[in-house]
Amino acid sequence: PGVGVDVRRERRQRVAFARKPEVGIDAARHAERIVGRMWPLTLEADRQGAALVAWPEASWPRALPPALPGLLAVAPDLEPLQGAHLLLGATTVQWIQGPQGRVPQVENTAFLLGPDLRVQDRYVKHHLVPFGEYVPLREWLPFLRAVVPAMAPIAAGGRLVPMSFESGGRRITFAPMICFDAIFPEVARTFALQDADFLVNPTNDAWYCLLYT
Numbered sequence: 001p002g003v004g005v006d007v008r009r010e011r012r013q014r015v016a017f018a019r020k021p022e023v024g025i026d027a028a029r030h031a032e033r034i035v036g037r038m039w040p041l042t043l044e045a046d047r048q049g050a051a052l053v054a055w056p057e058a059s060w061p062r063a064l065p066p067a068l069p070g071l072l073a074v075a076p077d078l079e080p081l082q083g084a085h086l087l088l089g090a091t092t093v094q095w096i097q098g099p100q101g102r103v104p105q106v107e108n109t110a111f112l113l114g115p116d117l118r119v120q121d122r123y124v125k126h127h128l129v130p131f132g133e134y135v136p137l138r139e140w141l142p143f144l145r146a147v148v149p150a151m152a153p154i155a156a157g158g159r160l161v162p163m164s165f166e167s168g169g170r171r172i173t174f175a176p177m178i179c180f181d182a183i184f185p186e187v188a189r190t191f192a193l194q195d196a197d198f199l200v201n202p203t204n205d206a207w208y209c210l211l212y213t
Contacts, residue, residue: 014048014049014050014051014052015050015051015052015053015054015198015200016042016045016048016050016052016053016054016084017053017054018038018041018042018045018053018054018055018056019041019056030061031061031062034059034061035061035075035078038055038059039078039079042055042081042084042086043079043081045084046081046082046083046084046115047082049083050084051083051084051085051165051167051168051172052084052085052086052087052165052167052172052174052200053081053084053085053086053087054086054087054200054202055086055087055088055089055202056089056202056203056204057089057108057110057125057178057179057202057203057204058089058090058091058108058204059088059089059090059202059204060088060089060090060091062074063090063091063092063093063106064090064091064092064093064109064111065092065093065094066092066093066094066107066109066122067094068092068111068119069118069119070113070116070117070118070119071086071088071111071113071117071119072117078117080115080116080117081115081116081117082115083115083167084115085112085113085114085115085120085165085167086111086112086113086117087110087111087112087113087163087176087200087202088110088111088112088113089108089109089110089178089202089204090109090110090111091106091107091108091109092106092107092109092124093105093106093107105155106154106155107124107125107154107155107157108124108125108128108154108178108179109122109123109124109125110122110123110125110176110178110202112163112165112176114165120163120165121163121164123157123159123163123176123178124155124156124157124158124159125154125156125157125178125179125180125181126156126157126158126160126177126178126181126184126187128154128156128180160187160190160191161194162174162175162176162191162194162195162196163175163176172197173194173195173196173197174196174197174198174199174200175188175191175192175196175198175199175200176200176202177191177199177200177201178201178202178203179201179202179203179204181201182199182201
């Protein structure tokens with residue numbers, strides 16, 4: 001329980017949802033355990049003929065650069081997939097110049113990887129969770145910083161364009177909404193108006209010490 005793979009058909013395409021073990025917010029300390037559980041599930045879904053394997057939100061255990069060329073650049077021992085594409089949830093970090101020096105820009109990201117594990121596309125979470133991913137009125141209420149997760153603040157994305165890939169001789173298009181994005185109907189509507197075949201809504205409640213979603 002808590003770790004598994006669920007293969008479903010979406011418009012005659014097989015989509016697999018990999019579920020990660022509960023490790024709480026400090027995933028980097030459990031990186032070997034997470035990848036050791038999740039990658040065999042991903043390979044199994046690939047062997048079962050999944051066109052797309054979706055990992056939970058921010059489930060890759062270490063921060064990645066937003067311009068990541070491919071997963072093998074940071075995990076060279078991983079076995080590539082035979083035919084499935086991978087929707088990988090990850091936290092991305094890049095350092096930018098601010099008024100007071102260099103500061104990290106953190107984003108809640110979903111990477112679309114091809115079977116060779118090269119990055120084909122990237123989506124950044126559009127709507128952030130208040131008091132979870134950013135702190136409203138933080139300049140006036142500094143004490144709130146002590147009660148929100150350590151990853152805040154996170155930068156919101158602005159691009160709402162479906163992802164797509166080739167599978168079985170046809171182009172598959174889907175909407176990669178992340179967690180809180182699903183609360184806002186205009187996000188799903190924007191994707192639907194661009195003829196997305198289906199919506200994918202990866203989420204992750206591990207930082208609230210729940211099991212998984």
